[in-house]
Amino acid sequence: MPSFSLVHLEFLGWAAMWTLGLSAIAFIGGGLVGFAVALMRISPFRGVRYAAIVYIQVVQGTPLLILLFLIYFGIAIVGFQEVPALIAAGIGLTIYSSGFLAEIWRGCLESVPKTQWEAAECLALTPWQRMTRVILPQAMRIATPPTVGFLVQIVKNTSLASVVGFVELAQAGKLINNSIFEPFTVFMVVAAIYFAICFPLSTWSRRLERKLNVSRR
Amino acid sequence: MSAVVKLSNVHKSFGTNKVLDGVSFEVGRGEVAAVIGQSGSGKSTALRCINALETIDGGTIDVCGHAVHDAKLDRRSLRRDVGIVFQSYNLFPHLTAEQNIMLAPTCVKKKSKAEARELAHDVLRRVGLAEKADHFPEQLSGGQQQRVAIARSLAMQPKLMLFDEVTSALDPQLTGEVLKVMEDLARGGMTMILVTHEMAFARKVASQVVYMHKGKVWETGPGSMLDKPKTAELADFVGSGL
Numbered sequence: 001m002p003s004f005s006l007v008h009l010e011f012l013g014w015a016a017m018w019t020l021g022l023s024a025i026a027f028i029g030g031g032l033v034g035f036a037v038a039l040m041r042i043s044p045f046r047g048v049r050y051a052a053i054v055y056i057q058v059v060q061g062t063p064l065l066i067l068l069f070l071i072y073f074g075i076a077i078v079g080f081q082e083v084p085a086l087i088a089a090g091i092g093l094t095i096y097s098s099g100f101l102a103e104i105w106r107g108c109l110e111s112v113p114k115t116q117w118e119a120a121e122c123l124a125l126t127p128w129q130r131m132t133r134v135i136l137p138q139a140m141r142i143a144t145p146p147t148v149g150f151l152v153q154i155v156k157n158t159s160l161a162s163v164v165g166f167v168e169l170a171q172a173g174k175l176i177n178n179s180i181f182e183p184f185t186v187f188m189v190v191a192a193i194y195f196a197i198c199f200p201l202s203t204w205s206r207r208l209e210r211k212l213n214v215s216r217r
Numbered sequence: 218m219s220a221v222v223k224l225s226n227v228h229k230s231f232g233t234n235k236v237l238d239g240v241s242f243e244v245g246r247g248e249v250a251a252v253i254g255q256s257g258s259g260k261s262t263a264l265r266c267i268n269a270l271e272t273i274d275g276g277t278i279d280v281c282g283h284a285v286h287d288a289k290l291d292r293r294s295l296r297r298d299v300g301i302v303f304q305s306y307n308l309f310p311h312l313t314a315e316q317n318i319m320l321a322p323t324c325v326k327k328k329s330k331a332e333a334r335e336l337a338h339d340v341l342r343r344v345g346l347a348e349k350a351d352h353f354p355e356q357l358s359g360g361q362q363q364r365v366a367i368a369r370s371l372a373m374q375p376k377l378m379l380f381d382e383v384t385s386a387l388d389p390q391l392t393g394e395v396l397k398v399m400e401d402l403a404r405g406g407m408t409m410i411l412v413t414h415e416m417a418f419a420r421k422v423a424s425q426v427v428y429m430h431k432g433k434v435w436e437t438g439p440g441s442m443l444d445k446p447k448t449a450e451l452a453d454f455v456g457s458g459l
Binding site for chain 1: 270294297301309310311320
């Protein structure tokens with residue numbers, strides 16, 4: 001039986017690229033949807049606000065695994081015979097991240113003091129100008145550390161995409177182990193690669209947090 | 218003298234708490250009205266109603282030709298005419314003094330950057346802070362921040378300025394520098410309504426004093442009315458040393 005070699009490491013490196021790609025899709029897609037939902041969540045219209053609350057609660061209350069199954073098989077039922085795993089995993093992770101980012105960002109928007117909203121309003125700014133020129137610049141500073149922190153969750157959770165047959169880092173590790181049966185070596189390497197991706201992100205998040213606490217500017 | 222602001226029988230409740238109970242008063246062009254009264258007398262709420270920051274339950278408010286009580290009120294158009302300065306300054310912390318002032322003229326009045334900058338320096342000079350243009354709010358003292366906030370309002374060339382207890386968060390020395398700016402404004406003919414605890418200032422600068430008590434206008438008259446109150450409540454209030 002062959003043992004763990006450079007070929008396997010290369011395969012894992014290639015799979016890690018897919019993990020990064022899927023993370024990027026989840027973050028960008030989840031960010032766009034999540035931002036829209038965050039705005040809906042603080043809308044003056046009650047119906048819009050409730051729709052956002054329901055969305056957030058449902059997404060946060062559904063295990064990502066189940067979400068991925070639902071989308072993978074759900075799309076097939078709707079009529080598309082063969083759903084590419086990347087699409088199913090991308091949609092699933094986008095929905096998952098949007099539910100959490102919406103809630104994180106809502107908190108950040110609301111933590112900009114109400115008096116700032118009032119001051120902007122009293123200067124006759126339009127709601128759009130108020131958001132882009134006054135509220136967002138302040139909210140983004142507050143939002144950066146928790147957002148980067150959540151990025152780590154996204155990276156780790158892409159491993160669940162293996163259940164719909166997507167070959168990312170975790171799935172690649174499983175495939176290699178099936179052929180050479182050296183679980184400890186293989187999964188140690190897999191874990192090390194995850195760590196190499198996530199550790200810089202956590203460090204960055206912590207550094208941002210510290211910087212923000214020291215100077216409010 | 219035409220009325221710039223006219224409140225008639227204004228009612229406003231927060232839940233079951235009646236805050237304004239039939240408030241009426243008028244402020245003419247170039248007049249300085251000082252609204253005084255205990256905490257909870259409704260004076261700040263009255264001021265916020267004038268700027269449509271609060272909606273009223275009954276009565277009418279006319280401000281510079283805008284029917285503020287009307288559900289179809291164009292708030293942005295009202296706020297181009299009315300400037301407001303708050304107790305907590307409310308400068309935008311991510312912008313410098315100059316940028317704070319330039320924001321509304323560029324966004325709302327579509328002035329060019331250069332025009333707005335010139336305007337910013339002009340109003341900063343008027344409040345005595347020309348050299349602080351590039352400072353962020355956190356680098357300024359409370360009194361300086363409040364003067365920048367006044368300058369920010371002034372830059373929109375309002376027809377009416379509202380001051381909501383603008384010196385209440387300041388120590389006596391800083392209070393003085395802010396009051397001086399307001400006095401200059403009053404001399405310059407600006408129509409102003411100020412909610413204040415500064416009795417000496419009200420007596421000296423105000424052309425009209427409005428004493429509010431329990432959500433009603435209790436007494437109104439020139440600054441000298443503070444020396445010979447007609448009602449026991451005002452006598453009490455003046456006598457309490459506020």
